Amino acid sequence: MAKDKVPTVGTLDKPENLDELLKQDRGEDCAACRVVGGGAFLGLAAYSYYSGTTQLERQRAKILASKSMFGMRSRKMGITATSLGLAWLGIWRLFL
DSSP states (O other), rough: OOOOOOHHHHHHOOOOOHHHHHHHHHHHOOOHHHHHHHHHHHHHHHHHHHHHHHHHHHHHHHHHHHHHOOOHHHHHHHHHHHHHHHHHHHHHHHHH
């Protein structure tokens, strides 16, 4: 039988390096996968912003007439924040 390497108590007591664990977990990722994934998120961000602002402008009269607690400014901020979040995910997917 081959002798198994048994770790010592000192090595078991020491926490593992987080960066090393993340490198092992990342695996292989091809450039085409990054481009397609990042492009999908960036495209979704652009579509979300464009369609959201278009729908918001179409519904402007109804929103203002409803006297809602959430007016035009907060809705625009919501659309912008959602689009920026999707764009960040696309950039993160492409480069990080």
